[in-house]
Each structure stands twice: as structure tokens, then as C-alpha cells.
Amino acid sequence: MKSAVETLNPTRVRLTVEVPFEELKDSLDAAYKKINQQIAVPGFRKGKIPARVIDQRVGRGAVLEEAINDALPKFYTEAVNEAGVNPLGQPDVDITDLKDGELLSFTAEVDVRPSLELPEDFSNIAVEVDAVEVTDEDVAQSIEQLRERFASTTPVERAAAEGDVVTVDLEAKVDGEVLEDGVAEGVSYTIGSGELLDGIDAAVTGLEAGGEAVFTSELKGGTAAGKEAEIGVKVTAVAERTLPELDDDFAQLASEFDTLDELKADSVKRLEQMKKYDQATAAQEKVLEALVEMIEIPVPEKLLEDEVNTRKHNLEHHQLSRMGLDIEGYLKVQEKTAEEFDAELREQAVKGIKTQFVLDELVAREKVNVGQDELTEHLLRRAASSGMSPDQFAQAVVEGGQVPVLVGEVARGKALALVVESATVKDSNGEVVDLDELDGEDETETVEASAADATEAAGTDAADTDGDAGKA
Structure with missing residues (x-):
């Protein structure tokens, strides 16, 4: 031949x-x-x-x-x-x-794949991230969320008010017809939480058990998502929520600490660690963006079109379908035109393809390898974010032939970590950020883990599709 x-x-x-x-x-x-x-x-x-x-x-x-x-x-x-x-x-x-x-x-x-010329030295990359600052307000909000978890409810015979928990029956009509999926009974709702329909707070406030009201609201999901509906609501029970007092007894109830001061000190430490991890992830995302911008990266047109179509298909048939939305309802909620949506999707696809090209080239140049322990750790993180058990996620990955995809994500994360180590990262106060100061975890593993998350977020839909675009 x-x-x-x-x-x-x-x-x-x-x-x-x-x-x-x-x-x-x-x-x-x-x-x-x-x-x-x-x-x-x-x-x-x-x-x-x-x-x-x-x-x-x-x-x-x-x-x-x-x-x-x-x-x-x-x-x-x-x-x-x-x-x-x-x-x-x-x-x-x-x-x-x-x-x-x-x-x-x-x-x-x-x-x-285009031939790329990567910089030999990444020390001229400099990015800025938010400084890690834990305010009194942050601590107060954290403690308040903990109080909410330990709140108790007591049935009352009075009109419902802000903060009460009401049990309601709902019926939604569009154009005078009750929707097939528009009836719900025994729904528990905390007034003022904003977790249900717009307008329901005003409708149920002041109603006692047995009281009824009608209001209009735009449906967020279901067969009539995005449409204005007439909502009938009936209050079947009213309960008063009582938050525990902020004292040492609460600290002992809600944690392993004996005093409220110890609980607050632990909250400061936890919040600081969370913000440091967020800071590390932001640093890697910004370093990645700076790296991609430094390199001329042509994008194959057919690959781009495949990737755009794959992303659109996954959005319509997987993400939106689980929310009971179609693409028209989604655009209405997002307040975007179809043209704006397509342009945004294309921009994301270009960014994902360029990111993958650069990091794969870096993986090859630096001869990055992925160990079994690294792959297992990444699989556990992905399983947690997907809402599946590790065993379920692993089975889905193997059956879908996606193991190489996960290996690629880890390898790209390790490659990006090498770049971050050479780059200069400063916070908004002008201080150099030392990403190795994350406590409680191995320094290198922490940086590589957040880098893998950053590259996964910026990359193509490789883990969600069998298409050639995803496998690029």
C-alpha cells in the first residue's frame, strides 16, 4: 500500500x-x-x-x-x-x-489536531483572585443555617405569617383548564423561603387552616413551563417554626463542641478552608484562560459544529427534560433569543475545544501519567457531583466506555497544576497566593483536584456523549 x-x-x-x-x-x-x-x-x-x-x-x-x-x-x-x-x-x-x-x-x-507551539516558560502568567476573608456576617449566616436545620415546628390555630410552615394543596389552570400535571396535595412550604411559586407568599399569608386563595404565577416547570397560570391554593395546616436559642446548649445539640464560642471558631476555620479551595479553583481557571489566550489555536469547523450540536442535544434531552422544560421555555426563563443562545453555545464550544487541545498537548509534552489512586479519587468526586453512588457512577462509566475520558480529565488537571505552579497568583490585596497552604489535604493532590475540576468545567461534553466531538 x-x-x-x-x-x-x-x-x-x-x-x-x-x-x-x-x-x-x-x-x-x-x-x-x-x-x-x-x-x-x-x-x-x-x-x-x-x-x-x-x-x-x-x-x-x-x-x-x-x-x-x-x-x-x-x-x-x-x-x-x-x-x-x-x-x-x-x-x-x-x-x-x-x-x-x-x-x-x-x-x-x-x-x-492542530500543531500548537506551547510556551517553554509559564512564569510570565499572572492572575488575580479574590482575597480570602471570613467576615462576621459570613459566620452569622453559617450559624443561622445551622439553626434552621434544628428548627422545630408546632401546629397552631391562627392565620399563617412570615416564617410559618404551611401545608397546602395546589391546582394550576391554563386557559381555564386544569393541567394534567398541575395538581399537588400535602405540599409543605415555609412562607418567605421563595422555594415554590412566585406570588404564593402573599396568597397564603393571613389564611388559617381551611382557607383558600387564587393567584397568578409563571410556571417554572412541567408541561406548561413558562406560561402564566391561575393557581388555586388551599391551606390545610399551619405550623410555627421555632429556632433554638444561640447558646452553649445549641452548640452541644448541633455539634461536637461544648460552647457557642468554640462552634463559631470552628465555623471561621471551615469557611476559611472553603474560601481557600474556591480561591484555588478560581486561580486555576484564570491561569487556564491566560494560557489559552497566549496560544494561536485553530479550531476544526466540523468538530466545532459537532460539539455545538452535542451540547445542544444534551441540554434539550437530558438537563431540560429532567426539569420539565423545553428549549423555548428555557430561553424564556433565561430571557435570551435563539440567536443569543446559539452564539453563547458556540462560544462555549470553542473555549472547550481550545482548552482540551492545549492541555492535551501539555500532557504529551510533559509525559503526564495517571495512577490508579488518582483515577479513583477523581471518580469519587465526579460521582458525588452527579448525585450517584460511586458504584453506580463507576458502572455507568465502564458501560459507556468513558474510562479514557476520566483519565484524560485527571491528566489535564495534573498538566494544568504544573502551569499554575510556575504562574504568579495574587489576591485582591496584592498578596501572593500560596496554593500549597490548603490544610487537611495533600498539597499536590488538592491543587491537581481543583485543576481537574477547572478543566472539566471548561472542556467539551466528553463525559456526557459518545459523539466524536466529545472524544476530541
Whole structure:
């Protein structure tokens, strides 16, 4: 076999391949064997029909077509390996010449990874992140959230007021018709929490058990998401919420500490750690953005279109469907036009592809490897964020053939961590941020973990799709 490669542009090549006909022998034999099992010819047993008879009955052209379809992937792969290119997606193949018994020629155009020139030194990258500051307000809010968790409720026979927990029955109508999914009974709601429908607070405030009201609200989900509905609400019970007193008894109830002061001191420490981790993640995201901006990165148009379509499909058929929304309802909630949405999606896809190209190039240059412990740790984090158990998530990953995707995420995180170590990160107070000061975790693992999260957020939808765009 002979092959040659022609660069059409920085992200696309054309392979020209010539195959001597004798190299098609195995595929021709397989084609005759397959057709032998599919046809019946009087006078011959099935599977024992001579090749010349098959040529007469089916046609030599059909046999050649079957053989070429079988052989092309092998010859294409050999040509790719010989040329040393990194193909993205499926090739556009064209048979240019077929001489029976002599020669097969074809061309294959395919997108390829662009050749990137990475900086040798990353020390000139400088980014700024928010300073870590735990305010009294932060601590008070944290303690208040803890109080909310330990609040008690007591049934009362009076009108409902702000902060009370009411049990309500709801009925939604659009254009006078009750929606099929618009009826709910026994719903518990805390007045003022904003966790249900707009307008319900005003409707139920002042009602006693048995009281009813009607209000209008835009539905956030369901079959009529985004539409104005007439909501009938009936209060079936009213309960008063009582928060525990902020004292040492509360500290002993809600924590392992004996005093309220100890609980507050622990809250300061926890909040500081959380903000340091958020600061580290922000630093890696900004370093990553700066790195991508430093490099000229052409994006294959077909790959980009595939990625845009994949992201749109996942949004419509996975994320929005779980929320009971369609794309029109989503655009209305987001207050965006279809054109603005498409432009935003395309921008995100370009960013994701460029990010992946740069980090994969860095992984290759630095010869980054991923250990089993690192992969397991990343899988546990991904499982936690997905809401699945580690076993369920691992099974889904294996069954979907996505293990290489997770390995790639970890490798890119480690590669980005190398860049961050060389970059200068300062906070908004002008102080140099030492990302190795995260307590309670191994320094390198912490930086690599948050870096992996940052690269996952900026990358393509590799973990959510089997498409070629995701596998780039």
C-alpha cells in the first residue's frame, strides 16, 4: 500500500491511498463467504456456491463493494499511522479509482489536531483572585443555617405569617383548564423561603387552616413551563417554626463542641478552608484562560459544529427534560433569543475545544501519567457531583466506555497544576497566593483536584456523549 498526506489547512488533511489488488484478497474471500450465506442457488448447497456463480447471480460489483467496505477501515488506519496524523471524527472517503484485479485508490479527508507551539516558560502568567476573608456576617449566616436545620415546628390555630410552615394543596389552570400535571396535595412550604411559586407568599399569608386563595404565577416547570397560570391554593395546616436559642446548649445539640464560642471558631476555620479551595479553583481557571489566550489555536469547523450540536442535544434531552422544560421555555426563563443562545453555545464550544487541545498537548509534552489512586479519587468526586453512588457512577462509566475520558480529565488537571505552579497568583490585596497552604489535604493532590475540576468545567461534553466531538 502507498499513501501520501496533503495539508489542506491547519486542521484538515487529505490522505491519498493506493492499494494493490492482492491486498484485498482477505476481504474478497470474506465478501464471497458472507454472500454465500445470504443467497440460494438451485443445485448448490448453501455456503458452497462457487465464486463464479456468485459473480453471475449477484454481480462482481456487489462483491467488490462488500469487500471494499470491509477493507477500507484497515487501509485508512494504516495510512493515518504512516502519516503520523491525529484524526478527529470520521473521514470523508472517496473512491477515486477501482481496477478489478489491479488497483484500488481512494482519498480520505479528515480533521486533525492542530500543531500548537506551547510556551517553554509559564512564569510570565499572572492572575488575580479574590482575597480570602471570613467576615462576621459570613459566620452569622453559617450559624443561622445551622439553626434552621434544628428548627422545630408546632401546629397552631391562627392565620399563617412570615416564617410559618404551611401545608397546602395546589391546582394550576391554563386557559381555564386544569393541567394534567398541575395538581399537588400535602405540599409543605415555609412562607418567605421563595422555594415554590412566585406570588404564593402573599396568597397564603393571613389564611388559617381551611382557607383558600387564587393567584397568578409563571410556571417554572412541567408541561406548561413558562406560561402564566391561575393557581388555586388551599391551606390545610399551619405550623410555627421555632429556632433554638444561640447558646452553649445549641452548640452541644448541633455539634461536637461544648460552647457557642468554640462552634463559631470552628465555623471561621471551615469557611476559611472553603474560601481557600474556591480561591484555588478560581486561580486555576484564570491561569487556564491566560494560557489559552497566549496560544494561536485553530479550531476544526466540523468538530466545532459537532460539539455545538452535542451540547445542544444534551441540554434539550437530558438537563431540560429532567426539569420539565423545553428549549423555548428555557430561553424564556433565561430571557435570551435563539440567536443569543446559539452564539453563547458556540462560544462555549470553542473555549472547550481550545482548552482540551492545549492541555492535551501539555500532557504529551510533559509525559503526564495517571495512577490508579488518582483515577479513583477523581471518580469519587465526579460521582458525588452527579448525585450517584460511586458504584453506580463507576458502572455507568465502564458501560459507556468513558474510562479514557476520566483519565484524560485527571491528566489535564495534573498538566494544568504544573502551569499554575510556575504562574504568579495574587489576591485582591496584592498578596501572593500560596496554593500549597490548603490544610487537611495533600498539597499536590488538592491543587491537581481543583485543576481537574477547572478543566472539566471548561472542556467539551466528553463525559456526557459518545459523539466524536466529545472524544476530541
